[in-house]
Amino acid sequence: MTARNAFYAQSGGVTAVINATACGVIETARAHPERIGTVYAGRHGILGALQEALIDTAGESAETIAALRHTPAGAFGSARYKLKGLEENRAEYERLIDVFRAHDIGYFFYNGGGDSQDTAHKVSQLGEAMGYPIQCIGVPKTVDNDLPVTDTCPGFGSVAKYIAVATREAGLDVASMAETSTKVFILETMGRHAGWIAAASALAREGEGDPPHVILLPEVPLDEQRFLDRVRESVERFGYCVVVVSEGVKTADGQFLADQGTRDAFGHVQLGGVAPTVAAMVKNQLGYKYHYAIADYLQRAARHIASATDVEQAYALGKAAVELAIAGEDAVMPTIVRESDSPYRWHIGRVPLAEVANVEARMPAEYIDESGLFVTESCLRYLRPLIAGEDYPPYRNGLPDYARLAGRMVEKRLPAFGA
């Protein structure tokens, strides 16, 4: 069996550990030169394949590839680009096959969320239909933790840890100032459709009265009165209140709370910002002094406080993806299979892409408590091991020393797409 090349691409929103997966893919591929020639990485994800913009990872030293393990964001560039259905835009899929053929690419590793698994699945089907042999392996990634089958998604554990740490630290700050200053602190987290990230803030609580005091989840339509009652109760009992709110929280009529029509001085609608909306509620109805933080990209890029468990799993899934390919598998995705919560034990499993593509995993109802304003112990049991362990990057001059790629491009062999 002769070696064939591999194509690797990062897709969608990046994370603190997606490069650890890339590291697992490339290091494992390099360990099997008899089966895998060169790993070409798509510049800006799947666009790199469409545009034949391929980064030659053979041009990167072993040290640089190893450093990807501790480097956040997408080192090769990611893309928010969803291929249309096969029937709507067959040309795009055929272009992918053309590029793969031109560079003797026999393995396609697609590192992303639900959409990406769907794309990997379609490419596998098309390769077969076009008589071009290609093995397509999906590799999970998403801070939203919304892929089915796998116990968790790389990227989530680190953002969960970041939010839990931030909640504990800012909570101490507010507790120490509340007597004469801010009484209500609001932390806005990512999570447009699922409350996993906001829920992780609950890990900061050790005993009664500890922050967070309220968690607002997209799964629970906001009951403004119930929420305000809880805030008042917290301030009266503990002197302050820490609220963690997911960006995806909705009103009872199904609208995003962040889209409540805030306007600037020129009358322009201000986009986003569920935190200021919640803050205004607190201020106007209860009169408490507030502050809010919007963590935004800081939370998903925070490699400096990544979960060691998350980093390990991210790498292991990249490695497993290559091993599945070498074992002859196609149209599958490696997964995390949990064996036990405590002690935490897990192993790598696999699932056919057909079972993953476009299926969204929601937070189970039993993870949300009766008030709808906090999570349950079973949720905490699930979350705890995911943030375990620290995995600090190396530092230089007081700052994390992240990888910089040489980024050598592969010479193009085809005309431009659409030209």
Next chain:
Amino acid sequence: MTARNAFYAQSGGVTAVINATACGVIETARAHPERIGTVYAGRHGILGALQEALIDTAGESAETIAALRHTPAGAFGSARYKLKGLEENRAEYERLIDVFRAHDIGYFFYNGGGDSQDTAHKVSQLGEAMGYPIQCIGVPKTVDNDLPVTDTCPGFGSVAKYIAVATREAGLDVASMAETSTKVFILETMGRHAGWIAAASALAREGEGDPPHVILLPEVPLDEQRFLDRVRESVERFGYCVVVVSEGVKTADGQFLADQGTRDAFGHVQLGGVAPTVAAMVKNQLGYKYHYAIADYLQRAARHIASATDVEQAYALGKAAVELAIAGEDAVMPTIVRESDSPYRWHIGRVPLAEVANVEARMPAEYIDESGLFVTESCLRYLRPLIAGEDYPPYRNGLPDYARLAGRMVEKRLPAFGA
């Protein structure tokens, strides 16, 4: 000479390392039992003295006191409470002396910014006038880095490191997504009157094209056209633009940019939020997709990524404060004296409180470049050593294990104030 007790209070906004100073004060006092009896800490800062709400630190184990070194925020509670002038409210000052007398307090350590140094100075003067012997030592603290004489203020180095790390990490995120998604990222930092914190983001830049690309400082009135030109130039040359903006940025007519009259759906003025204002400018004038983060308390509470230099200096200043008191000094503040930038060398100095009280240190003009949109190399030379080194807290269950005080209160001996 018999031992007398000490009073220690935290004042104003808390930091990642003010408890490290408390640790230095208490550990050093404990090492000199022949001179210092018990350290009483004010619950909620100076309010604790006015209300005779004194925390008996003798009730805390050596382990708990040692753990303060790695615990953020104000463990004894801080307060935003400025004593009025002596002539306006002499009763408050006399109450302080009464409480000190009732508990045989001969040392007053006041840990705060310019206002607090002023208060410590006045208490010293009043003690003398009232014939009550008390040595008043100011201990510097402020994330704003705006105390005069001292080279830097504990708390600043850690928030500087946080902002530089966040800028580097979020910058990598935006760089990897910009091809198909967010092109402009805005990070709002603290700094109502001085741009030190926003300036520290510049430490993230290693080479041309690295983020941050623009820094907006309170010292430079916003020139909207010049700013937008720089943003467009950055997006065109590098594909994206990272803007770091201080909350205190003002318009040419001297108004805070954050007070531009944003209103919510109910017509209420929305407070704060310079980031969304800048974002709206970018969106409306240039049309770029943006995201913004507001770090708020996360930045000053982030003990998990504290600067080792900052922690060391915070502790050393607490220790020095006690040593100054033991040496018989009064109405002074220990300072950081820089000997050289690189290698960074410093020692502890001292300054009379009269020279510190109510004097605000601004960023020197030569630290801001000609465009007004970035800092100079001399600014970076000043900043670099302040973020050097990591000083990680211990972790338990994936989260920083911060100190929890027993918080035993001293029995009151006086009637309530004002009763």
